[in-house]
Amino acid sequence: MSATTSITKAGGHSSVTRLLMRNHIWVFLALTVVVFSASSPYFLTVNNLGNVLTQAAFIGILAIGMTMVMIDGEIDLSVGAILALASALAIGLQDHIGIWPAVFVGLLSGAALGFLNGTLVALSGMHSFIVTLGGLIGIRGLVFIYTGEDALMVSDFSYTDYPEIYLGPVSLTAMIFIALALFFQWVLSSTRHGRETYAIGDNIDAAHDAGINIKRHKIINFTLCGALAAVAGILLSMRLGTAEPNAGKVWELWTIIAVVLGGTRLQGGYGSMWMTIGGVLTLAVLRNGLRLLNTPNYVELMVMGTVLVLALLIDKLLSRQEA
């Protein structure tokens, strides 16, 4: 504890500024909330904030898995396609085998494809960008082969009632997102798998020399990432009652944007679920706030792009200061 304090003092920053600098996304999030609250009377209402949380949940759940993979120093571009496949299986199979078995198969498909990604990365030593870029193309092909070009529809509408379970203003979907984020924060900070994930991303050779089973941890994280993408896909299919073959297209890019915006580094070894939640909520708040202000769609896209570059610039400046 005293060591930490002295380092903090040597850096010339109080621990509060240090904390804020590490989690600068939350400062930015607070700012956007203040700005939108001041400019739209509809923004700061319990209902709207509940909606923001629900809207954030889908990218959010993808982002949880992406964070695990990214701290490992890898990337997963196939999450959008895995989401679409799980959503299609969950809806397409339920007339034949019942709702919960179909959901289970959907989950399993995500975990299996994640496992495949992880195994390919670990065994071949290929860059995960290439492996999952291939996966993005191929898995989307699987989705189209399974669904054809049309959307699948649910026939038993009790399926679409589950996301309508609310605890106050918070939907079941949002609760699942928050619960998963907290659980995986715990995994990262308090389990051996979490610690070793950081170690691998930080310095893979040192981790190897320390006797850490790198392949095993990478495969676990890719499997988790795939399974979480399937969870998001199943929740999406419940919410929409349909499964479109193009569902989740380019969502992998938004997910990466959310995670990086939060402050987790692509190079690996650095990041947390707190940061990712901050990044996800910031994207969702920006989107929601801009829509409430009736800004056209193109402003939203341009603001997102600009914010992302700014976040990168800030991160660069701050890490230079810390170093």
Place this chain on the structure above:
Amino acid sequence: MQTEVKAFLRRHGLLAGFGLFLISVALSADAFLTPGNIFDVLRQVSITGVMAVGVTFVVITGRLDLSVGSLLTLLTVIVVDQHNTSGPAMAILITLAAGIGVGMFNGVLVGLVGLNALIVTLAMLSFLQGLVLFYSGGSNVNVQNAQTTWFAVFGRHDLLGVPVPALIFLVTAVIAAFVLNRTVFGRQVFAVGGNETASRFSGIASRWTVFWAYALSGLTTAIAAVIMGSRVMGAQNTIGQGYELTVLAGVILGGTSLLGGSGSIWRTVLGITMLGFIQNGLLLLGFPYYIQWLVTWAVIILAVWIDLGAKRGRILA
């Protein structure tokens, strides 16, 4: 003898596999290796091909450019719209300038400022998509005098029996190969990708090398947009969506390493052309359309893995 075969396969295994594929499809589908079909495939791959030539420079420096798909959309909208208002010649000039401009902007952020290439070009992907909607107002644009304009040359006409877009692809690739292999700039691109620190210590202005690589990527995307606009004679707001990934798939398939420092234009041309022939061949064999995506997945993984395994001397990492 055996080592010679091994060495040949190591260097040209991809080509050998592709040749095998061509022969086996040709044996079962008569229409496959006819001049008409070959030119159709070349016409189809010319757009991604021209883009991939520029992106290869960026990848050899060890960076990525994910913005080319959105940029293709924007530039196609611009070239079509400007064709109606300023005439074809002016439209092409404006498009080329805009392409180079956006490329330079990427180059400033990635090369000069030193931000992460993946994120910057991802941000640009989103920003440019917004710019497309802003410019077009959300509606599709069409060339008004599509039947009479000489602008049709670039996408629709043949020269000496060869499709003009395929010729543009060829000329772009030859010039790019010359630049990459025979000029100081080309050597610097390899040096920066191979070892950036070492290149800096050898007196190479590595930041500017990266900057110009992105400018080239913008330029080739602009050329692709001219072909696209001419071929379609119109532009939707999503016309280039996903092209960044196809382009990258072709570059990777060719064997250019994402880590930078190695790669070549002709390998990119081979990668992109292979993707085109694989898709065409599967369709001719009567497979459902989406099977080609599954096959692309398998081919990318196998090609890169085998390439990596050959360099490493063993298959498993």
